[in-house]
Amino acid sequence: MAGKKVVDANEEVSSLKKEVKKLRLQARSSGVEIKGGGVRSTGNDEAIACIMHEHEEMKAKVEQVAGTAGRIQLLEEEIKLLKQMREEALQEAQVWKKEALRPGNKRGCIAMTPDSKLKSHLPTTPAKSIARPAGNPMELTQLHRLEVASLKELRLQELNRRREAEQELDKAKEAIARMEAEKTRQTSCSNLRERMEEAAGCTVQRTGKGKKKVTVGPAGAKENDREGFIKEARREFRNLKKDDVMEICAREGVKYTTLQETIDDIIGRRVELAFGDPKDKGKIAHVEISDDLVDDRVDGQDVNDGRDSVSS
Structure with missing residues (x-):
């Protein structure tokens, strides 16, 4: 062009x-x-x-x-x-x-629409599906029973494991309670003089020989230990349920009435076992302590071996 x-x-x-x-x-x-x-x-x-x-x-x-x-x-x-x-x-x-239409090609799966000329549907009768033979009803029933039995066994094993875990937890709680009770009974002061001065209701008087006469009243160190023990016990029973309290009653020999009264009875019994009869609260103990013993006692250890100046 x-x-x-x-x-x-x-x-x-x-x-x-x-x-x-x-x-x-x-x-x-x-x-x-x-x-x-x-x-x-x-x-x-x-x-x-x-x-x-x-x-x-x-x-x-x-x-x-x-x-x-x-x-x-x-x-x-x-x-x-x-x-x-x-x-x-x-x-x-x-x-x-x-290349894509070549048979045996594994490099891709391209969907190509075939030509309409290649489509040919021959009139054929659909094949019947193969009927599966029905199982024996007795065998099916037996299998069902075996399955139910195995499930029950697994359930019982799970319940036993849970019960054992709860028992171990109760034992651990009781051990912790005993340790806390022993801890509250121990004195926290390292110096005997500080311990006697911190006790409520105590009076200190000087004697003629350089000694101190300490009069311990009912609000003394033992009373403080008793109150601390009661607080720890109440803290232990704070989150316990009725079943747990009933188990403790059966173990310690306390009769169950109501939840709060039973807790008070258990605490009172433990206090009585730990500190004795609470009727002796009003008694006053007179203790004479030497100044040398008080000054030489460091961190709860007696330095002067063989010198016992305490008389009650």
């Missing part, structure tokens, strides 16, 4: 040249002579100007046609290149399609 347009442009240029020659001949016949690029007027100047103007127009048209022919040629080359690229892409797609 581009070659044809170039040929047409060349023909048009040759026709224009012929027309220019023809005009020159007409100008000569009318008395105008053109030599060596110069124009010598022998007749009508207007005819010469008209011819020159037409010549310029023809020249511009020729240049325009030549430029258009060049652009058309470039476009044709580009179209040709695009067609070639399209053909290559189609060939590559066809190759990939054949």
Whole structure:
């Protein structure tokens, strides 16, 4: 197509040249002579100007046609290149399609819609499903019973494990309670003088021989230990339930009445076992302590071996 347009442009240029020659001949016949690029007027100047103007127009048209022919040629080359690229892409797609449809290909699972011409449904009778033989009802019943028995056994094992864990927890709680009771019975003061001064209701008097006469009242150190023991016991019974309290009653020989009264009875029995009869609370004990013994006792250890100055 581009070659044809170039040929047409060349023909048009040759026709224009012929027309220019023809005009020159007409100008000569009318008395105008053109030599060596110069124009010598022998007749009508207007005819010469008209011819020159037409010549310029023809020249511009020729240049325009030549430029258009060049652009058309470039476009044709580009179209040709695009067609070639399209053909290559189609060939590559066809190759990939054949590779995907090749039997035994494991590199991909491309779902290709088959051509409608290849679809052919032959009228056939659907095959009957194979009937499975029914099992023996007695065997099924036996299997069901075995399953139920195994589930019951697993349930009993779980309950036994839970009961053992609860018993171990109760034993641990009782051990902790005993340890706390023993801890509250022990004295927390490291110095005998600080212990006697911190006890509530005690009076200290000087004797004539440099000794101190300490009178311990009912609100003394033993009473403080008793109160601490009672607080710890109540803290122990704070989160216990009725069943736990009944087990403790059976273990310690306390009769169960109501929850709070039974807890009070158990605590009272433990206090009585730990500190004796609470009726002796009002008695006052008189203890004489030597200054040397008080000063030499450091961190609960007696430094002066063999010097026992305490008399009760």
